[in-house]
Amino acid sequence: MSRHSSGKKEIKKTKKFSSGARTPKPTVFILGFLLIVVGIFGVLYNPANSIGNSSNPIEKTLPWKLSEAGILSFSPREEPVFAAQEIEDPYSPEDPDILKLISFESGDQNVQALLRIPANVPSVPGIVLLPGAGVSKEGEQGLAVELSKMGYATLTLDQRNKGAINVDRDLELFRAGLEPVEYLMVYDALKATDVLSAQSEIDHERLAILGESNGGRFAIIACALEPSLKGVIGISTSGYSTEETDPASVADSEAYRFYLSIDPDTYLSALPPSRLVMMHSFNDTVISHELALKTFALAEEPKAMYNATEETHGYTASMRPYLEKELAQILS
Incomplete structure (x- = not known):
């Protein structure tokens, strides 16, 4: 019939x-x-609640909102759902660290992460660690081991697309009322903060976030959106200087608003009282030192910047004293 x-x-x-x-x-x-x-x-x-019939489909149907100024915000997060399994440590077998493989729910998928905890340290401070583009959670364990030796636990994520971004594709998703991957990557960092805080070995009142390169960009945005994070350290990272564009000269206002939303520079005023620390080489081979200086100049106190001289991109051994000093101040 x-x-x-x-x-x-x-x-x-x-x-x-x-x-x-x-x-x-x-x-x-x-x-x-x-x-x-x-x-x-x-x-x-009711069809009036669907994407096609809503006067503002993006903000009515998705777990995020975007202000007119391009500031991203998310709906309140539910309690973290995760599974943890202790594994052998092939990255630093001589150290007594505890290493766990973590799988946690975030948005539309399960995110894989490595939790490294210094042995015999009760109620240890925790750091969400975001690798740069193309770097896996395993590839970031060198820095995670360094942080463990300083007395900090780390939760290192496998970022979506391994931290690589496609701004044009994300803009298409945004226009279609779908969730840009970069928004999901920020949300992953926020959920990782919840997961790290939920671990019995972690002092949930002493949390920070650290990111290298693209990971540093997402770390700055996440710290601005999550007040439980005491500070953010960005290594070899910067904003995009979107604010230098005169809005009156922009033909596509929605595209401009989207670009603002993925630019860490947009969120700098929301960071305090969390501390911003930047570390950058004068001779960085990927992101210019000049761009990093622009971002640092836009940021409000409390903040600090340290410079290296190596011709490289990312963390270097010369940054270790600065990293140890700043983490002690942020997570004291």
């Missing part, structure tokens, strides 16, 4: 009930119950 003929049959039943004939009480009860169910169904599945 087609849906059309079924609808006609339903109309005939309605006419029967409106004819004035006396209806048995059980039938009245059943009819009333069905009307309630239909009413609830109509509220839940």
